[in-house]
Amino acid sequence: MTMFLTIAVIVLIFVVIFQIAKASEYVAVLKGAETSRKQNNKINGFLMLAFLVLGLIGVWYCNKELYGKTLLPHGSASVEGERVDSMLWVTLALTGLVFILTQVLLFWFAYKYQEKENRKAHFFPHSNTLELIWTIIPAVTLTILVVIGLRNWFLFTGEPPKNAMVVEVTGRQFNWMYRYPGKDGTFGKKYFRNIDDANNNPLGLLWDDAMGHDDVVAQTMYLVKGRPVKLIIGSRDVVHDVGLPQFRMKMDAVPGTPTTLWFTPKYTTKEMREITGNPNFVYELSCDQMCGNGHYSMKGSIEVVDQEEFDVWMAKQKSAYLTAFPDKDPANAKPAADSTKTAAVKTEATAVKSTAKM
Missing domain, CATH: 2.60.40.420 (Cupredoxins -  blue copper proteins)
Structure with a gap:
């Protein structure tokens, strides 16, 4: 039932978006393309800002609800696995920081620098400084992470202690x-x-x-x-x-x-x-x-x-x-005492038979 309601809500959202898009087309015809485009531009700017806020709230909420269901809260159950946890936390911290920073800038810029009457776009073709910054910093960071990972890998796959x-x-x-x-x-x-x-x-x-x-x-x-x-x-x-x-x-x-x-x-x-x-x-x-x-x-x-x-x-x-x-299992072999006893019984039985014949 819950799955059905979820699917129904998703479908309904798409239908609403589709209807809004169609309505916008009709409004553009009635008001004129230029006026409609400017209004849509403002609406889209605010939607970008709203999507940023709701998206970050969604990330926080998912982490709050699902973190306890992962293996991370209890830590590694092996000594060497603690190194893997450390690498994971460092990687999450770095990529998480970059993710939040880039997404905030992306949606904020879409809102802040939306089209306006007296605003002109600045043509910025190239910058060697910026190219070096966003090439060298990620390259150095990733190299450090790879080196740490290789050191741990060589440890895990190398020779263990002598008492292993x-x-x-x-x-x-x-x-x-x-x-x-x-x-x-x-x-x-x-x-x-x-x-x-x-x-x-x-x-x-x-x-x-x-x-x-x-x-x-x-x-x-x-x-x-x-x-x-x-x-x-x-x-x-x-x-x-x-x-x-x-x-x-x-x-x-x-x-x-x-x-x-x-x-x-x-x-x-x-x-x-x-x-x-x-x-x-x-x-x-x-x-x-x-x-x-x-x-x-x-x-x-x-x-x-x-x-x-x-x-x-x-x-x-x-x-x-x-x-x-x-x-060949000794546990399945009959005890020697039993064998001796059996042999004695057989000998006694043979002697009785011989006496009977006499």
Whole structure:
């Protein structure tokens, strides 16, 4: 109902404007083109001024109503993401100042320097000074912003601290998979031709590589608060994009070309629920690259916990190798005591049968 009323109001506004334009044409015919043009010129001057005032009020109102629905009020959830927030605020401040200044001058000049009887236009063909000012100042400003951005980019994509944990993130239409190295701290080898969803090998791991027998593949990414994490990102089909809005990070997932980034989580998931006031808050990993008809549903979940909680979670995980070969899982083997007992029962049964025959 609200949408219908909004559309109706917009259509009505256009109809009113159209009718006013038609009425102006009729007035021009009746009064004469010259008199009508002068009156319209005054009206347009005042409309420009009114549009300026209403436009600035609209900008302020939209910011007041919608700012709280953005991610900005809560700040970055990662230490490195604070740099991104700083760049964003500086950029908004500079572009916002330029926007307000230029728009005020544009509409004020349209009103102040409207056509009048005794006013003549001043012919101003060129000024080297002005050309230099509006060329050099924007160029220097943009160069500074680009240099700051490149420094931050090289930091995010460079080598993380030595205590960083490593998680491999692989995208596929339309979900994410996360792989953790086992106790050896090394990922096993994989090959795309070995991908076999039917036999529990969605990443194409090479089972003859012993280094990968303890690798863990999970459907939810678990990270540790205060501990840097390096993401090794890839894709097994089309180009995806790892979007981490709360951490202010983003990186393409390209088939056959691993990309990396790293960051340090600042808050656990529980803490973020208190900070945001949302009891259902979950860190999100979204796909920020159009990747097919199911792109909208390609979301992953991230849980940020303390180190102790992470260790408990990791201890409960079963390696991808044992998932693919459950018969080699020691947990599925029968206890030795049971085997001995069974053998004893069989021996006793055989002895009873032999005695019966005698």
